[in-house]
Amino acid sequence: MLAALAWQVELGAVDAIGEAPVDRFEVKPEPKAAPAAAAKPAPHAPVVVPEVDVVAEARAMSAAAGSLEALAAAQEAFPHCELKRGARNFVFADGRPEARVMVIGEGPGAEEDAQGKPFVGRSGQLLDRMFAAIGLARDAEDAAAALYITNVVPWRPPQNRDPEPEELAMMRPFVERHIELAAPELIVLMGNPACGSLLGKRGITRLRGNWHEFAGVPVMPMFHPSFLLRRAEMKRHAWADLLTVKARLETP
Ligand code: URA
Numbered sequence: 266m267l268a269a270l271a272w273q274v275e276l277g278a279v280d281a282i283g284e285a286p287v288d289r290f291e292v293k294p295e296p297k298a299a300p301a302a303a304a305k306p307a308p309h310a311p312v313v314v315p316e317v318d319v320v321a322e323a324r325a326m327s328a329a330a331g332s333l334e335a336l337a338a339a340q341e342a343f344p345h346c347e348l349k350r351g352a353r354n355f356v357f358a359d360g361r362p363e364a365r366v367m368v369i370g371e372g373p374g375a376e377e378d379a380q381g382k383p384f385v386g387r388s389g390q391l392l393d394r395m396f397a398a399i400g401l402a403r404d405a406e407d408a409a410a411a412l413y414i415t416n417v418v419p420w421r422p423p424q425n426r427d428p429e430p431e432e433l434a435m436m437r438p439f440v441e442r443h444i445e446l447a448a449p450e451l452i453v454l455m456g457n458p459a460c461g462s463l464l465g466k467r468g469i470t471r472l473r474g475n476w477h478e479f480a481g482v483p484v485m486p487m488f489h490p491s492f493l494l495r496r497a498e499m500k501r502h503a504w505a506d507l508l509t510v511k512a513r514l515e516t517p
Contacts, residue, residue, distance in 0.1 A: 276424060319345040319435045327442035333362055336446060340419055340439045346432055348372075352420035354381035358443070360403035364411035365514060367449035368392070369440065371416060371458040371489065372428055378421035383414050388490040392455070395490065395503060399511040413447055415440070417462040433462040444480060451513060452482050456489030474506050476513075485510050 326343060330336035337357040343349075356373040359382045368384075376386030384392050396402060396412055405411040418428045418436050428436075440462065444452065454460050457467045463479050464486070466472060472486040487506045488499055 317345065320438065323435050324438040327438045330442060330446075333358070333443070333446050336439065336442055340436075343435075343439070346418070346420065346435055348418060348420035348422055348428070348432055351423050353378050356381055356383050356416065356419050356421075358413060358415040359383050359385075360413040361405070361408055361411035362413050362447045363408040364401075364403075364405075364413040364447075365409060365450040366396075366401060366412055366453060366510065367444065367447055367451070368396075368412055368414045368453045368455060369417060369459050369463065370414070370455040372418040373416060373421040374425055374491075375421070383416050384490075388494060391490040391494060395507060398504075399507045413449060415443055417459050427458050428462075430461075433458065437462055441480065444482065449482060451510060452479060452484045453510060454484055454486045456487075456492065460486050473502060474509065476509075483513065 322345065323343060326339040327336060330339045337355075340357065341355040349355075352373070354373075356377050360368075370384060370392075373383060374386050374388070377383055377389070383389070392414075393402065400410055401412050402410065403412045403414055417440055418432055419439075422428050422432075452463075454463060457469050460469060460472055461467045464472070464477055464484065466477075469486060469488060473488060475486075477484040477486065485506055488496075488503050493500050493503055
């Protein structure tokens with residue numbers, strides 16, 4: 266029983282969502298309704314499937330948002346991302362939008378999905394400690410010492426898989442507008458999916474430690490904290506990258 270439970274947790278089934286257990290062997294399938302005669306299409310009528318350009322729709326919805334609140338509402342209402350159907354909560358951002366540094370991660374995990382806030386699980390705690398080491402915190406009173414944190418997808422991917430390229434593509438207009446509205450001085454991208462979405466490049470080992478650019482804003486890619494939790498020997502690279510960010514913030 267314990268092994269079966271551990272297996273389900275491993276698969277990502279971390280929450281019981283019903284009050285009472287359901288014996289699926291006893292559940293009878295619902296009888297299929299007979300198709301209504303009136304609903305039958307005419308024998309040669311063409312089936313018209315409306316084509317939706319989901320990226321264009323995301324672009325239009327995000328461009329129409331004139332504030333971060335409007336952007337959050339537009340993104341949450343966006344109906345075409347499959348991730349939305351499996352998530353408990355929409356996760357938009359945390360920290361201070363006026364911060365000089367915007368941190369962009371991959372997507373919510375189980376804890377973020379439960380709380381509706383980015384980076385609040387184990388990797389988020391490490392992220393907080395990393396930035397605290399260079400004097401930055403999401404809840405800092407002084408905007409100059411604050412962080413603003415978001416992700417490239419706002420809904421938790423099932424079993425914490427990487428977001429698919431199509432999911433990244435349809436969410437990218439929202440992230441672009443998010444950056445435009447928050448107008449940070451620097452962006453830190455955490456891990457490969459964030460770099461793939463915004464820089465169109467992967468290979469974090471090569472990308473990290475060097476400055477890149479997105480829409481005129483300097484971008485520092487870094488190892489994702491969840492990778493650092495598994496590979497503690499890589500933390501020295503993250504420390505070097507944090508010092509590079511700090512030096513740039515201190516340069517007039
Ligand atoms: N990992 C991320 O990339 N983002 C989160 O919000 C949490 C974990």
